[in-house]
Amino acid sequence: MSDELVRCEGVTMVFDHHTILREIDVSILRGQTVAVIGESGCGKTVFMKTIVGLVKPTKGTVSFDGRALNDMTLPELTQTRKRFGFVFQNAALFDSMSIFENIAFPIRQNEIASESEVQQRVMQLLSEVGLPTEVAKKYPSALSGGMRKRVGLARALILRPELIVYDEPTTGLDPIMSDVINELILETRRRYPVTSVVVTHDMHTARKVADRVLMFYPRRRLEAGEPQILFDGSPSDLENAEDRRVRQFVRGEAGERLKEISLESSSLSL
Numbered sequence: 001m002s003d004e005l006v007r008c009e010g011v012t013m014v015f016d017h018h019t020i021l022r023e024i025d026v027s028i029l030r031g032q033t034v035a036v037i038g039e040s041g042c043g044k045t046v047f048m049k050t051i052v053g054l055v056k057p058t059k060g061t062v063s064f065d066g067r068a069l070n071d072m073t074l075p076e077l078t079q080t081r082k083r084f085g086f087v088f089q090n091a092a093l094f095d096s097m098s099i100f101e102n103i104a105f106p107i108r109q110n111e112i113a114s115e116s117e118v119q120q121r122v123m124q125l126l127s128e129v130g131l132p133t134e135v136a137k138k139y140p141s142a143l144s145g146g147m148r149k150r151v152g153l154a155r156a157l158i159l160r161p162e163l164i165v166y167d168e169p170t171t172g173l174d175p176i177m178s179d180v181i182n183e184l185i186l187e188t189r190r191r192y193p194v195t196s197v198v199v200t201h202d203m204h205t206a207r208k209v210a211d212r213v214l215m216f217y218p219r220r221r222l223e224a225g226e227p228q229i230l231f232d233g234s235p236s237d238l239e240n241a242e243d244r245r246v247r248q249f250v251r252g253e254a255g256e257r258l259k260e261i262s263l264e265s266s267s268l269s270l
Protein backbone atom coordinates (compact mmCIF):
# COMPACT_ATOMS: atom_id res chain seq x y z
CA MET A 1 0.00 0.00 0.00
CA SER A 2 1.42 3.37 -1.03
CA ASP A 3 1.91 6.08 1.61
CA GLU A 4 0.12 8.49 -0.64
CA LEU A 5 -3.64 8.86 -0.18
CA VAL A 6 -4.41 11.93 -2.30
CA ARG A 7 -2.55 13.18 -5.33
CA CYS A 8 -3.31 16.31 -7.33
CA GLU A 9 -1.53 16.69 -10.64
CA GLY A 10 -1.79 19.90 -12.62
CA VAL A 11 -5.14 20.73 -11.03
CA THR A 12 -6.57 23.86 -12.61
CA MET A 13 -9.98 25.32 -11.91
CA VAL A 14 -11.53 28.06 -13.99
CA PHE A 15 -14.89 29.69 -13.16
CA ASP A 16 -16.40 32.19 -15.59
CA HIS A 17 -13.04 32.78 -17.29
CA HIS A 18 -11.32 33.36 -13.92
CA THR A 19 -8.57 30.92 -13.08
CA ILE A 20 -8.89 30.20 -9.36
CA LEU A 21 -6.45 27.29 -9.14
CA ARG A 22 -3.56 26.89 -11.53
CA GLU A 23 -1.47 23.76 -11.99
CA ILE A 24 -1.64 22.55 -8.41
CA ASP A 25 0.60 19.55 -7.72
CA VAL A 26 0.23 18.19 -4.21
CA SER A 27 0.33 14.80 -2.65
CA ILE A 28 -1.06 14.07 0.80
CA LEU A 29 0.25 11.12 2.76
CA ARG A 30 -1.86 8.75 4.84
CA GLY A 31 -2.24 9.98 8.39
CA GLN A 32 -1.12 13.53 7.66
CA THR A 33 -3.05 16.52 8.95
CA VAL A 34 -2.69 19.29 6.41
CA ALA A 35 -3.84 22.84 7.12
CA VAL A 36 -4.71 24.92 4.07
CA ILE A 37 -4.31 28.62 4.69
CA GLY A 38 -4.35 31.77 2.57
CA GLU A 39 -6.33 34.94 2.25
CA SER A 40 -10.01 35.05 1.37
CA GLY A 41 -10.79 34.08 -2.18
CA CYS A 42 -7.46 32.38 -2.93
CA GLY A 43 -9.22 29.08 -3.62
CA LYS A 44 -8.84 27.06 -0.40
CA THR A 45 -12.41 25.79 -0.39
CA VAL A 46 -12.35 25.07 -4.11
CA PHE A 47 -9.16 23.05 -3.56
CA MET A 48 -10.81 21.10 -0.73
CA LYS A 49 -13.93 20.40 -2.81
CA THR A 50 -11.74 19.27 -5.68
CA ILE A 51 -9.88 16.67 -3.67
CA VAL A 52 -13.10 15.08 -2.45
CA GLY A 53 -14.68 15.12 -5.91
CA LEU A 54 -17.40 17.65 -5.09
CA VAL A 55 -16.18 19.73 -8.02
CA LYS A 56 -14.35 18.50 -11.08
CA PRO A 57 -11.18 20.34 -12.08
CA THR A 58 -11.19 22.12 -15.43
CA LYS A 59 -7.81 20.49 -16.07
CA GLY A 60 -5.61 18.01 -14.23
CA THR A 61 -6.23 14.92 -12.15
CA VAL A 62 -7.11 14.16 -8.55
CA SER A 63 -6.42 10.61 -7.40
CA PHE A 64 -7.57 8.98 -4.19
CA ASP A 65 -5.83 5.82 -3.04
CA GLY A 66 -4.23 5.42 -6.45
CA ARG A 67 -7.37 5.92 -8.56
CA ALA A 68 -8.24 9.02 -10.55
CA LEU A 69 -11.64 10.40 -9.50
CA ASN A 70 -12.17 11.53 -13.11
CA ASP A 71 -12.01 7.97 -14.39
CA MET A 72 -14.62 6.69 -11.94
CA THR A 73 -18.18 5.88 -12.91
CA LEU A 74 -20.88 7.55 -10.83
CA PRO A 75 -21.47 4.44 -8.65
CA GLU A 76 -17.69 4.17 -8.07
CA LEU A 77 -17.49 7.84 -7.13
CA THR A 78 -20.45 7.42 -4.75
CA GLN A 79 -18.71 4.42 -3.21
CA THR A 80 -15.45 6.36 -2.87
CA ARG A 81 -17.22 9.33 -1.25
CA LYS A 82 -18.21 7.02 1.63
CA ARG A 83 -14.51 7.00 2.48
CA PHE A 84 -14.59 10.79 3.01
CA GLY A 85 -15.98 12.71 5.96
CA PHE A 86 -16.98 16.36 5.63
CA VAL A 87 -17.17 18.84 8.45
CA PHE A 88 -18.84 21.90 6.99
CA GLN A 89 -18.29 25.45 8.15
CA ASN A 90 -21.82 25.91 9.52
CA ALA A 91 -22.14 22.24 10.55
CA ALA A 92 -24.90 21.93 7.89
CA LEU A 93 -27.24 19.95 10.14
CA PHE A 94 -30.79 19.12 9.09
CA ASP A 95 -33.00 21.34 11.27
CA SER A 96 -36.01 19.04 11.07
CA MET A 97 -34.06 16.04 12.37
CA SER A 98 -33.00 15.31 15.92
CA ILE A 99 -29.30 15.21 16.75
CA PHE A 100 -29.50 11.40 16.82
CA GLU A 101 -31.02 11.33 13.33
CA ASN A 102 -28.47 13.85 12.06
CA ILE A 103 -25.53 11.78 13.23
CA ALA A 104 -27.08 8.52 12.04
CA PHE A 105 -28.00 9.97 8.62
CA PRO A 106 -24.93 8.81 6.62
CA ILE A 107 -25.08 5.28 8.01
CA ARG A 108 -28.84 5.00 7.36
CA GLN A 109 -28.37 6.31 3.82
CA ASN A 110 -25.90 3.54 3.23
CA GLU A 111 -27.92 0.83 5.03
CA ILE A 112 -24.84 -0.89 6.30
CA ALA A 113 -25.67 -1.36 9.95
CA SER A 114 -28.35 -2.81 12.19
CA GLU A 115 -30.45 -0.43 14.28
CA SER A 116 -28.69 -1.50 17.48
CA GLU A 117 -25.32 -0.85 15.87
CA VAL A 118 -26.49 2.59 14.72
CA GLN A 119 -27.66 3.33 18.27
CA GLN A 120 -24.36 2.23 19.72
CA ARG A 121 -22.24 4.16 17.17
CA VAL A 122 -24.20 7.40 17.63
CA MET A 123 -23.93 7.24 21.42
CA GLN A 124 -20.23 6.44 21.27
CA LEU A 125 -19.58 9.34 18.88
CA LEU A 126 -21.57 11.75 21.04
CA SER A 127 -19.31 10.84 23.92
CA GLU A 128 -16.17 11.10 21.77
CA VAL A 129 -17.07 14.66 20.78
CA GLY A 130 -17.82 15.49 24.41
CA LEU A 131 -21.60 15.81 24.26
CA PRO A 132 -23.97 14.28 26.83
CA THR A 133 -26.30 11.54 25.62
CA GLU A 134 -29.39 13.71 26.36
CA VAL A 135 -28.38 15.85 23.38
CA ALA A 136 -29.43 12.99 21.06
CA LYS A 137 -33.12 13.87 21.48
CA LYS A 138 -32.68 17.59 20.88
CA TYR A 139 -32.95 19.51 17.62
CA PRO A 140 -30.14 21.62 16.12
CA SER A 141 -31.90 24.91 16.96
CA ALA A 142 -31.54 24.10 20.69
CA LEU A 143 -27.73 23.82 20.46
CA SER A 144 -24.96 26.43 20.59
CA GLY A 145 -22.66 26.93 17.59
CA GLY A 146 -19.88 24.95 19.27
CA MET A 147 -22.21 22.05 20.04
CA ARG A 148 -23.49 22.01 16.47
CA LYS A 149 -19.90 21.84 15.20
CA ARG A 150 -19.30 18.85 17.45
CA VAL A 151 -22.43 17.15 16.11
CA GLY A 152 -21.12 17.88 12.59
CA LEU A 153 -17.87 16.15 13.48
CA ALA A 154 -19.69 13.14 14.96
CA ARG A 155 -21.74 12.82 11.75
CA ALA A 156 -18.59 13.06 9.62
CA LEU A 157 -17.01 10.23 11.60
CA ILE A 158 -19.86 7.75 11.57
CA LEU A 159 -18.75 5.96 8.41
CA ARG A 160 -15.17 5.79 9.77
CA PRO A 161 -13.71 7.86 6.92
CA GLU A 162 -10.14 7.54 5.70
CA LEU A 163 -10.04 11.21 4.69
CA ILE A 164 -11.75 13.94 6.65
CA VAL A 165 -12.03 17.52 5.43
CA TYR A 166 -12.80 20.38 7.77
CA ASP A 167 -14.00 23.66 6.28
CA GLU A 168 -13.23 26.52 8.68
CA PRO A 169 -13.88 24.39 11.77
CA THR A 170 -13.42 27.23 14.28
CA THR A 171 -15.02 30.15 12.43
CA GLY A 172 -17.56 31.96 14.56
CA LEU A 173 -16.51 30.34 17.83
CA ASP A 174 -15.04 32.01 20.91
CA PRO A 175 -11.36 31.23 21.66
CA ILE A 176 -12.18 28.57 24.24
CA MET A 177 -14.67 26.74 22.04
CA SER A 178 -12.22 27.05 19.12
CA ASP A 179 -9.64 25.28 21.20
CA VAL A 180 -12.14 22.58 22.16
CA ILE A 181 -12.61 21.94 18.42
CA ASN A 182 -8.82 21.94 17.87
CA GLU A 183 -8.45 19.36 20.63
CA LEU A 184 -11.19 17.26 19.05
CA ILE A 185 -9.40 17.33 15.70
CA LEU A 186 -6.23 16.14 17.46
CA GLU A 187 -8.13 13.53 19.47
CA THR A 188 -9.83 12.23 16.31
CA ARG A 189 -6.42 11.79 14.71
CA ARG A 190 -5.14 9.95 17.78
CA ARG A 191 -8.15 7.63 17.82
CA TYR A 192 -8.42 6.84 14.11
CA PRO A 193 -5.77 6.47 11.40
CA VAL A 194 -7.45 9.29 9.49
CA THR A 195 -5.90 11.72 7.00
CA SER A 196 -7.17 15.27 7.48
CA VAL A 197 -7.35 18.46 5.48
CA VAL A 198 -8.27 21.54 7.47
CA VAL A 199 -9.15 24.74 5.61
CA THR A 200 -8.73 27.56 8.08
CA HIS A 201 -8.08 31.26 8.63
CA ASP A 202 -7.23 30.55 12.22
CA MET A 203 -3.44 30.48 12.61
CA HIS A 204 -3.78 29.03 16.10
CA THR A 205 -5.68 26.07 14.61
CA ALA A 206 -3.14 25.64 11.80
CA ARG A 207 -0.21 25.62 14.23
CA LYS A 208 -1.89 23.38 16.74
CA VAL A 209 -3.51 20.64 14.69
CA ALA A 210 -1.43 20.38 11.52
CA ASP A 211 1.80 18.59 10.82
CA ARG A 212 1.96 20.27 7.41
CA VAL A 213 0.74 23.64 6.17
CA LEU A 214 -0.02 24.66 2.59
CA MET A 215 -0.40 28.37 1.93
CA PHE A 216 -2.22 29.30 -1.26
CA TYR A 217 -1.98 32.73 -2.85
CA PRO A 218 -4.62 34.40 -5.05
CA ARG A 219 -3.76 33.45 -8.58
CA ARG A 220 -4.33 36.91 -10.02
CA ARG A 221 -1.66 38.45 -7.77
CA LEU A 222 1.07 35.96 -8.56
CA GLU A 223 4.04 36.98 -10.66
CA ALA A 224 4.25 35.19 -14.01
CA GLY A 225 5.38 31.61 -13.56
CA GLU A 226 5.16 31.61 -9.75
CA PRO A 227 3.63 28.51 -8.15
CA GLN A 228 0.33 29.17 -6.38
CA ILE A 229 1.36 27.33 -3.22
CA LEU A 230 3.72 29.79 -1.55
CA PHE A 231 4.50 27.60 1.43
CA ASP A 232 4.50 23.85 1.96
CA GLY A 233 6.13 22.85 5.22
CA SER A 234 5.80 22.34 8.93
CA PRO A 235 3.92 24.88 11.07
CA SER A 236 7.09 25.65 13.02
CA ASP A 237 8.77 26.93 9.83
CA LEU A 238 5.96 29.36 8.97
CA GLU A 239 7.24 32.24 11.07
CA ASN A 240 10.62 32.26 9.33
CA ALA A 241 9.40 31.36 5.86
CA GLU A 242 11.58 32.68 3.08
CA ASP A 243 8.68 34.35 1.28
CA ARG A 244 7.77 37.72 2.80
CA ARG A 245 4.08 37.24 1.83
CA VAL A 246 3.93 34.10 3.96
CA ARG A 247 5.48 35.83 6.97
CA GLN A 248 3.11 38.78 6.60
CA PHE A 249 0.11 36.46 6.37
CA VAL A 250 0.94 34.43 9.45
CA ARG A 251 1.72 37.57 11.47
CA GLY A 252 -1.47 39.23 10.27
CA GLU A 253 0.36 42.19 8.74
CA ALA A 254 -1.29 44.00 5.85
CA GLY A 255 2.16 44.93 4.45
CA GLU A 256 2.24 45.02 0.64
CA ARG A 257 -1.46 44.29 0.50
CA LEU A 258 -2.25 47.72 1.95
CA LYS A 259 -0.28 49.41 -0.84
CA GLU A 260 -1.97 47.20 -3.45
CA ILE A 261 -5.40 48.06 -2.10
CA SER A 262 -4.64 51.81 -2.22
CA LEU A 263 -3.40 51.41 -5.81
CA GLU A 264 -6.50 49.39 -6.76
CA SER A 265 -8.83 52.03 -5.31
CA SER A 266 -6.95 54.94 -6.90
CA SER A 267 -7.10 53.24 -10.32
CA LEU A 268 -10.84 52.69 -9.82
CA SER A 269 -11.37 56.40 -9.16
CA LEU A 270 -9.51 57.42 -12.33
Ligand SMILES: Nc1ncnc2c1ncn2[C@@H]1O[C@H](COP(=O)(O)OP(=O)(O)OP(=O)(O)O)[C@@H](O)[C@H]1O
Binding pocket: 015, 016, 020, 038, 039, 040, 041, 042, 043, 044, 045, 046, 047, 201
Ligand atom coordinates in the same frame (compact mmCIF):
# COMPACT_ATOMS: atom_id res chain seq x y z
N1 LIG B 1 -19.10 27.39 -8.04
C1 LIG B 1 -18.45 28.52 -8.26
N2 LIG B 1 -18.76 29.28 -9.34
C2 LIG B 1 -18.10 30.43 -9.61
N3 LIG B 1 -17.10 30.92 -8.84
C3 LIG B 1 -16.76 30.21 -7.76
C4 LIG B 1 -17.40 28.98 -7.41
N4 LIG B 1 -16.83 28.49 -6.27
C5 LIG B 1 -15.88 29.38 -5.92
N5 LIG B 1 -15.84 30.41 -6.81
C6 LIG B 1 -14.91 31.55 -6.75
O1 LIG B 1 -13.62 31.04 -6.53
C7 LIG B 1 -12.88 31.93 -5.71
C8 LIG B 1 -12.24 31.17 -4.58
O2 LIG B 1 -13.27 30.74 -3.70
P1 LIG B 1 -12.98 29.88 -2.38
O3 LIG B 1 -14.30 29.75 -1.69
O4 LIG B 1 -12.23 28.66 -2.70
O5 LIG B 1 -12.05 30.87 -1.59
P2 LIG B 1 -11.43 30.70 -0.13
O6 LIG B 1 -9.97 30.85 -0.26
O7 LIG B 1 -11.96 29.45 0.49
O8 LIG B 1 -12.04 31.99 0.56
P3 LIG B 1 -12.63 32.21 2.03
O9 LIG B 1 -11.46 32.13 2.93
O10 LIG B 1 -13.20 33.59 1.95
O11 LIG B 1 -13.66 31.14 2.26
C9 LIG B 1 -13.83 33.04 -5.27
O12 LIG B 1 -13.61 34.17 -6.07
C10 LIG B 1 -15.18 32.44 -5.55
O13 LIG B 1 -16.11 33.44 -5.86
